[in-house]
Amino acid sequence: MRELVVAEEITKLVGWWKKETIVDRVSLTLHEGEIMGLLGPNGAGKTTTMKMLLGLTSITSGSARMFGASVPSAASRVGVGFLPEAIQHPDHLTVHEYVRFHARLSGLSDGEPLIEEYLRRVGMWESRDRLLVECSKGMRQRADIARLLIRQARLIFLDEPFSGLDPCGQVMLKELLVSLKKQNIAVLVNSHAAGILADVCDRVSIMDRGRIILGDSLEKLLRTSRTKVVARFSDVAAATTFVAARSSLAHRLEGADTAEFILDDPTALRELIRAILAADATLAEVTPVTLTLDQLFVRVLTGRDSVVTGGNA
Amino acid sequence: MLSRVRLIAWDTFLDVARHKMLTVHLVFVCISLGLFNLFGHFSTTPTLEYRMIQDIGLSIISLFGFLIALFIGSTTLRDEIQRKTVYAVLTLPMGRWELYTGKFLGTLLAAIVNVLVMLGILIGLLFLKYGVLWTGFHWVALFMLFEFAIMTAMVLLFSLADSLIVCFSLSIFFVLLGNMAQHVQHLAIEAGIPLLSWLVDVVYWIVPNFGYFNIKHKILKDFAISPSFALWAGGYAACYLFFLLVAGSWAFRKKDL
Numbered sequence: 001m002r003e004l005v006v007a008e009e010i011t012k013l014v015g016w017w018k019k020e021t022i023v024d025r026v027s028l029t030l031h032e033g034e035i036m037g038l039l040g041p042n043g044a045g046k047t048t049t050m051k052m053l054l055g056l057t058s059i060t061s062g063s064a065r066m067f068g069a070s071v072p073s074a075a076s077r078v079g080v081g082f083l084p085e086a087i088q089h090p091d092h093l094t095v096h097e098y099v100r101f102h103a104r105l106s107g108l109s110d111g112e113p114l115i116e117e118y119l120r121r122v123g124m125w126e127s128r129d130r131l132l133v134e135c136s137k138g139m140r141q142r143a144d145i146a147r148l149l150i151r152q153a154r155l156i157f158l159d160e161p162f163s164g165l166d167p168c169g170q171v172m173l174k175e176l177l178v179s180l181k182k183q184n185i186a187v188l189v190n191s192h193a194a195g196i197l198a199d200v201c202d203r204v205s206i207m208d209r210g211r212i213i214l215g216d217s218l219e220k221l222l223r224t225s226r227t228k229v230v231a232r233f234s235d236v237a238a239a240t241t242f243v244a245a246r247s248s249l250a251h252r253l254e255g256a257d258t259a260e261f262i263l264d265d266p267t268a269l270r271e272l273i274r275a276i277l278a279a280d281a282t283l284a285e286v287t288p289v290t291l292t293l294d295q296l297f298v299r300v301l302t303g304r305d306s307v308v309t310g311g312n313a
Numbered sequence: 314m315l316s317r318v319r320l321i322a323w324d325t326f327l328d329v330a331r332h333k334m335l336t337v338h339l340v341f342v343c344i345s346l347g348l349f350n351l352f353g354h355f356s357t358t359p360t361l362e363y364r365m366i367q368d369i370g371l372s373i374i375s376l377f378g379f380l381i382a383l384f385i386g387s388t389t390l391r392d393e394i395q396r397k398t399v400y401a402v403l404t405l406p407m408g409r410w411e412l413y414t415g416k417f418l419g420t421l422l423a424a425i426v427n428v429l430v431m432l433g434i435l436i437g438l439l440f441l442k443y444g445v446l447w448t449g450f451h452w453v454a455l456f457m458l459f460e461f462a463i464m465t466a467m468v469l470l471f472s473l474a475d476s477l478i479v480c481f482s483l484s485i486f487f488v489l490l491g492n493m494a495q496h497v498q499h500l501a502i503e504a505g506i507p508l509l510s511w512l513v514d515v516v517y518w519i520v521p522n523f524g525y526f527n528i529k530h531k532i533l534k535d536f537a538i539s540p541s542f543a544l545w546a547g548g549y550a551a552c553y554l555f556f557l558l559v560a561g562s563w564a565f566r567k568k569d570l
Contacts, residue, residue, distance in 0.1 A: 014569075054404050057569040074406040082404040088396035090324075092331045104320050105405055147401065157404075 004155045004186050005030035005053060010062035012048050012210075022048045024210035025062065030155070033184040035177060037197035039297060040207035046190040047085065049207070050157050053188075054082055066155065081148030083141070085160035085190075089132040095119070095143045096128035099150060106151035118146040122176070138169035145176060156180065158189040162196050174200050198222075198293035206300050214300050222290045227269055229261045230254070230285035231276045242279055246272070262289060317407055318415045325419025326426075329385050339427065343434060363443055364533050370435040371453065371529050375460075378428045379488060382461050385420050386468030387480045394570060403570070410562035413469070417558060421465045428457050452528060452538045459550035460526040464488060466557035467521075473564050490516070491523040521553045 005028065012023040023045040030036050038046045051057040053064055055072025069075035093101065099119060103111035119125040122142040132140055141161065148156055162170050177200045180187055191197050197204055198218060205215030214221065233239035236256045243251055243259050249272070250262040263269045276283055291299070390413070393399040402412055432454060436447050467487055471480040490497070494517055501513035525546050528538060 051570065054400075056400060056403060058567075074408060077404055077406045080404055080406075082400055084397040084400045087398060087401065090328060090396075090398055092328050101320065101324060102401065102405075105317055105402065105407070109316075144401075151405070 001031040001033065003029050003031055005064070005066050005188065007049075007053060007064040008062055010049070010052055010064055011060050012045070012052060012057065013060045021210050023052065026207075026210075026212050027062075028205060028212065028215070030186050030188055032154070032186055033181055034203065035181050035187045035189065035201045037201035037204040038188065038190045038207055039192070039194055039197055039204055039293070040190075041192065041301065043209075044207040045210040046207050047159050050082070050159055050188065050190060054080065054157060079152065079154040080157070081151065081153035081155070082157045083144045083148065083159065083161060085163065087140075087144070089140055089143075091131065091133040094129050094131055095124055095135065095139075098132055098143060099146050102147045103150050108150065111150065114150055115146075118149045119143075121149070122146045136169075137164050138166070138172065141165070141169070141173065142176075153185065155186045156188070158187060160190055160192070162191055162193045170196060194293040194297045204293065206297060208301055214296075218293070221296060222293065224289050224291060225264055226289035227263050228285065228287050228289050229263065229269070229272055229276070229283070231259050231261075232282040232284045233257045233259070234280065238279065238281070242275075242281070246275075258284065317411050318418065321402070321412055321415025322418035322422060325389055325416050326422045329389070329419065329423035339430060347438075359443065363439065363445070366439060366442075367435075367447070368529065368533055370438075371532070374428060374431045374435065375457070377431060378424060378457060378461050379464060381427050382420070382424045382464045383468055383481065383484055385423055386465050387472045387477060387484065389420050389472075390416050390469065390565075391472050391477070391480075399570065409566045413562045413565045414558060417466055417469050417561070420469065421462055424461045424465055425458055428461065429454060432457075449532055449538075452543070453532060455543060456526045456528050456546060459546055460523055463491075463521050463523070463550055463553050463557065466554055466561065470557055470561040470564065473561065473568060487520055488523065491521045492527075494520055494522040495524050522549075525549055 007026060007028050009025040009027050010023060011021065011025055013019045014022055026045070026049055028036070028049075038049065040046050048057060052059045053066065053071055055077060059071065064071040064076075066076040067079060069078075089098065096115065096119070099115050100111065103115055108114060116125060119128055122145050124139065124142050124146060127135065127139060130139075132143065135143065161173055165173060174196065177187055177189070181200075181202075189197065189201070201218055203215070203217050204221060205212045207213070231239075231242070233242060234257070239253065239257045239259050243253060246261075249268065252260045254260050261272060263272065273283065273286070390399075393402075393416075399412070403409060432450055436450055439445065439447055464484075468480070468484045471483040471487075474480050474483070498513055498517050501510045504510075530536075531538060
């Protein structure tokens with residue numbers, strides 16, 4: 001797959017006298033048809049990273065290329081679209097006029113058939129004559145997606161697109177992102193909404209204090225070395241006795257006769273399975289433990305493990 | 314490239330046209346132009362009365378023209394940045410100068426349309442009251458175009474400052490200084506302090522001399538405006554405009570959004 005974005009150690013410093021680092025040596029790549037999430041708390045530098053790539057803010061050091069052209073040249077923005085967070089749309093334009101304005105700015109002088117096609121695709125054709133200020137946030141976002149699509153954007157930057165959207169709007173946007181991916185359009189999306197990113201992203205990078213502290217494919221990120229073992233015993237007493245003899249292992253008594261163990265060590269796993277079988281218990285489940293993106297996010301940022309309870313639960 | 318500038322200019326003009334502030338301005342100007350009839354009662358002859366109305370009317374138009382340029386010029390780009398609509402445009406493969414120039418042209422168009430409306434009201438009132446059609450108004454309109462073009466470009470440049478107060482202060486200061494440029498230079502010469510004279514000379518070359526565009530005294534005395542003078546003033550305005558637009562585009566290109 002073609003690399004659309006390549007950023008190498010881009011850094012942003014601000015301030016005249018006392019320099020403050022907003023983005024610190026961030027490197028990332030984004031391929032065609034890939035959805036990448038930038039996840040991080042407020043002030044992590046996600047939006048500034050996007051702005052640097054889009055040429056809206058200068059890069060203090062490091063370099064970036066988009067579509068092979070160096071940032072911030074105009075050539076690097078051919079085929080790029082950006083949907084900023086909390087954009088306040090012009091109050092004098094209707095949905096149709098807004099999309100037409102951007103179509104014309106993009107050089108589409110006779111773009112009416114395309115405008116209709118894309119407004120229909122995002123479900124805004126019926127509302128084309130409504131003033132943007134009269135539209136809901138979800139409708140305005142759909143109009144913006146049409147604005148991006150009409151200029152045949154191959155790479156779309158979305159900054160906190162899910163904030164302020166109701167559940168229906170979020171589902172609609174997720175579906176739209178998946179449909180963009182099917183069209184081989186790459187998307188870089190900034191968000192705090194880890195749960196939503198997990199549903200749509202191929203890769204996620206977690207940012208904090210200007211740095212990418214973790215980044216990989218979602219599958220690899222959520223994978224852990226831990227294994228969950230669930231055993232079902234003949235009665236409560238057997239379960240309690242078995243667990244009491246292995247109190248050093250992370251465990252939890254589930255219901256009356258079921259015990260759940262979480263193990264890091266493969267040797268301990270083998271021994272535990274043998275012991276369970278020897279105790280005439282049923283091995284109900286042996287599965288690798290995966291994290292949710294929310295759990296990974298909390299773990300990475302706070303060092304606190306919210307997924308597994310250690311010792312007695 | 315130019316079509317994008319034209320599109321942005323037209324969009325800016327449409328946006329400005331919806332500003333309630335302009336309506337308020339126009340209503341206020343109508344009231345002011347109506348009230349100046351009162352001043353006519355103090356004059357002794359109809360000719361003097363006609364001149365007084367012309368004089369006060371042109372002063373009001375100048376003042377309101379400047380206020381319109383100041384309010385629109387200082388907010389048009391700033392609002393787009395704050396509303397983040399500028400991001401949608403600047404992420405297109407286009408230069409920032411195109412947006413900047415389009416904003417300037419749209420703002421200037423709005424200011425000129427407003428000034429023309431105000432001039433039209435003045436000419437209409439004079440015609441209704443005296444039955445005389447003021448034929449020299451096109452010179453006033455032309456010189457006001459020069460003046461407001463420079464003012465608009467100056468305000469737009471200062472609007473790139475982070476603070477609106479800084480933008481307002483600098484704009485008003487430079488417009489006042491530009492209107493008094495010759496007086497200030499004369500005072501500096503009279504003071505006989507070489508360093509002061511040198512400093513004032515430097516300022517004189519930096520600040521546009523709006524005195525060149527003030528032809529009110531000539532109009533009121535029915536002096537003819539020669540085309541060569543108009544050409545010279547136009548050239549002077551074009552030079553300043555070019556400098557201000559290049560400086561503004563450069564500053565806007567360097568600005569972190």
